[in-house]
Amino acid sequence: MNEPEIKQNVREFYDQIGWKKESDGYYQNARYEDLRPVSAEYIHRCHLRITPYFSDGGKFFLDAGSGPVQYPEYLTYSMNFEKRVCADISITALIEARKKIGAHGLFVVADIANLPFTAGAFDGIVSLHTLHHLPLDEQEKAWMDLIRVLAPKRTAVVVNGWTESKMMKKWQPMMEKMEKIGRLIARIRGKELKKDQKGKRAVSDTAQATGTFVQKLDASWIRSKLDMPGILSVDIRCWRSVSVRWLRALIHQPFGRLALRILFRNEEKRPEFYGEYGQYPLIIIKKIAHSETEK
Ligand SMILES: C[S@@+](CC[C@H](N)C(=O)[O-])C[C@H]1O[C@@H](n2cnc3c(N)ncnc32)[C@H](O)[C@@H]1O
Incomplete structure (x- = not known):
């Protein structure tokens, strides 16, 4: 598949399947998450790991590949911003997102590798589980575009699973x-x-879950592509070190909740280790200044 075909395929998947609600009231996409009560506390606390990076607030907050803003914790990321701009290639995602956040949101059908915004437009950016839907060269473009639209002295947080943990x-x-x-x-x-x-x-x-096109990557790729001294600082920490498959296979009552509390505490103690070797890193980009090409 070439790049336009991949994007078309991804868009159709989310429009027609991923963001359609199933008989249990959840989006089809939620099937890739562990929704069992035994894992709920751990998953909730992992979602909230993102919130403090955006405590400063500001005017516009970009959610790149927003989907329908599917979990309640997601709302906390933009609570100190005037507007949350949801950008997604799927119109169904944005219609659902509008139902969730109404007047707090602005909704733009857009490709994250070609964002239709001016340089420095955003005071905060989040992109969760989206970059892996792009082919590798397009992922690089998307990173550069996220950085371009981020204002100096502001933060972007990206969560995207490693190819191999x-x-x-x-x-x-x-x-x-x-x-x-x-x-x-x-x-x-x-x-x-x-x-x-x-x-x-x-x-x-x-x-x-066959889902749609997925291409993930590793920490050395991120570090080499985002090595821009004086423009960016990049930190890789832990969002969630275990996969859904791990949770479903190993976490069960009566000790599952306790095991996850211990895991969470360990992740908090050694976020760099669990970020690099676990399944899902939290990649924190602090923009120091615009690069020459962005000015
Ligand atoms: C796995 S979902 C994640 C949604 C949301 N961020 C979350 O964590 O629940 C991926 C989302 O990225 C969107 N997406 C995929 N490729 C995209 C692209 N090139 N540009 C913008 N959005 C894209 C999909 O339509 C989908 O809504």
Whole structure:
């Protein structure tokens, strides 16, 4: 697939599937999250890790690839800003976002690799789980465009999973074992697990989710592309060190909540370590000054 085809494919996926509500009232896209009560506190606290970076507030806050602003914690990021500008390639996402934030929002159908805003227009920027939908060269363009539209002395926060998390790789054999046990228990209880696309094996929701185009990356790529002394400072910390697959395989009652409290505390103690080796980094960009090309 070439770049326009990838974007068309992603847009169609979110317009027609990802942001359509299912019978349980959740968006189809929420299927990629762990929505079980046992994980709720941990996931809530991870979402809130972003909020303090935007405590200064300002005029315009950009949510790049906003989706429908799907979780309540997301609202806290722009609470000190006059307007939250939701930019997304999917019109369905923006119609849903408008239902959530109404007059606080401005809604723009846009491609994050070609943002239609002037340099320095935003006092804060967040982009969550979006950059991986672009091919690698377009991801670089998108990073540069996010930086271009950020005002000097302001912060952008990006969350995007690594292609391969060293921590999750270590856990892989254990996850597979636990998934096998889970399938066995489900069979004993007479619960029918979903089949894969060939109708052969029972698989978890996460494994089954084919979704749309995804290309993730690693910390050295980020550091090399964003190495701009005097223009930017870049910090990689932890948003959430474990994948949804890990949570579903390993976290269960009665000890699951406690295990996640311990994990969260460890992530807080060593955010750089868990950011680099865990699944989801929190990439914090502080813009020092405009680059020559932006002026
Ligand atoms: C996984 S969803 C994440 C949505 C939201 N940020 C969240 O965390 O819930 C990815 C979003 O990025 C949007 N998107 C994908 N490629 C895009 C692009 N090139 N420009 C703008 N938005 C894009 C999709 O339409 C979708 O709404």
